[in-house]
Amino acid sequence: MDSFQSKIVPVGTLLAILVVAWYAFAVVLNGPFQRDLDRRAGETPGQLEFLMRTWSQPKPTLPAPHQVAQNFYKSTFTVKPWSNRSLIYHAWVTLSSTFVGFAFGAALGILIAVGIVHFASLDRSLMPWIITSQTIPILAIAPMVVVVFASIGITGLFPKALISTYLSFFPVAVGMVKGLRSPEVMHLDLMRTYNATRPQVFWKLRVPASLPFLFASMKVAVAASLVGAIVAELPTGAVAGIGAKLLNGAYYSQTIDIWAALVAGSLVAVMLVALVGLAGRITDYAMGGRPA
């Protein structure tokens, strides 16, 4: 009951206010065009009729929530999942490169972190660049990577996954360095008194201590990976994927399609983060962590 009082009620109220505001904005933004339409058609609809019409334009400036929901439902559940019109198909295309990129990115990030923790020279020379690279708008190279690979005949999953890899390895590397260094001096000293070798210290102390950091940074990385995959789909000439769906919608002013694709992308993002969170909790439980 406590979480109901302190969380669900406020969030629900805010979301309800958001939906009402959305409808109001839809009227404000679609109103001028609708008035124009009515005037040309020589109609003078009543107040209520006018409202309904602003909420049901085929290409509105701001589609009403129910229009987005309808479009989302239609293109998710009523068409075949493998057809070009299905959001599931497009989400799957984006997801597959997200997954591949994320897997490689996480592996690379962990490797780099292990190197940094074990070699002082790597720490001193590489770490400042990793931090600097966080300040660089990496996504800007996405179109170039895709087009350059296409020019030598490599298209499809690989270039997109490469961008996802690039985006997702930074958070993992930084988080893992922090995690592998998180054991306290006391624990390291204890390992010394056991005469533990370096690999033993690594596997029995550093790795378990780093896991919470790993999962926290993987949550950030998987979201970044999805953004990378979506942006990488923009310059491919809009073939398939959430990004392609966005670009197509922008070209043909299919605003409802854009919003539906956005909803799909957001759902995928929430799902991915939840999956990583779940994996983290299962790992924690398997290692003997119990909720306090």
Place this chain on the structure above:
Amino acid sequence: MRASLPWQIALALLAVVTGGVLQLATAPGGGPGNVWPALGLVALAAAGTLTMGGRPVAQAVLLFIGAHGAAWLLLSGVAGHEGQAGASFYLALSGAWLLAWRCVTVLSMLKPASPNEKRLLGLIIPLIFGAWVLILWEAIVRGAGIPFLLLPPPSAIAERIGVSTAVLAADFRQTVLKAVLAGYIIGCGAGFIAAIAADRFVFLRRGLLPIGNMAAALPIIGVAPIMVMWFGFDWPSKAAVVVIMTFFPMLVNTVVGLSASGHMERDLMRTYASGYWPTLFKLRLPAAMPFIFNALKINSTLALIGAIVAEFFGTPVVGMGFRISTEVGRMNIDMVWAEIAVAALAGTLFYGVVALVERAVTFWHPSIRGG
């Protein structure tokens, strides 16, 4: 004093010997020039360091000269022989690279006493690493003759930056000075005000915080096409994307930061009979500053990304994102790299300025006082 042979030096000497043998086997005049002088320089420097065991600074200087002199010789020798580099060229290059690695290792082991020397060292080591990324890139791209379309060498990119400064400056003005700055200021300001409101009203905070946390995971960049439709092709639509992207990190971080002040301090303010606003301005906002600057730093990168990606969806004929997407289409890859270099520089500078302001504002914080 342990008389030992560091493995980088051993490998470098091995590379020199094999490289020399292979170079003897190649026909004179074929392949890049200057391989012999480079090999000699690497061998001299490597052998030289072995004789000066106890003097790490002298070792580092010698290694530095050896590595970069050899690299310079190799790079100047490759001109006119693009794509003809043989194994001896790469062996000489890797020999020089191993010397540089040894140099960094020696420098990392130094324990300078004065803070100025420490800072200098903290600057030199990453600079050597960065220089070697460029050297290897240049040498491999030109030595192996990788097509210009695939990956232009850094020298060509630098040349392109020099030639098209005017275009790059116009793009920089359009994207960074107009879209990014406007969006950043509005977005961070709105996030800050929303955070104060959320702090004032508990109900609002409980509702906004989960939504804000969730928004961090969402691909917000996807609203770009919608903003372009609403606000037109020019910079206001890009600024709008930046506003949306920067709002939530600022909101979440400020709300968290406002609860960072300790109970003791807040109790002290109560005993002074200080009201909500004086407490906010005199205690809680200063205490929240590290968190607020954290958000400002995150947002500096997000803002650039947002503006550049939003330009992929339609712009007037100027702007960094526009230039990148059109020059990619025209296969002017060196121009794209030049634009990316400018973007990287802009991002780093932006971040650096925020970090400097942070040092000035949160001078009291342990992380800055101690460093």
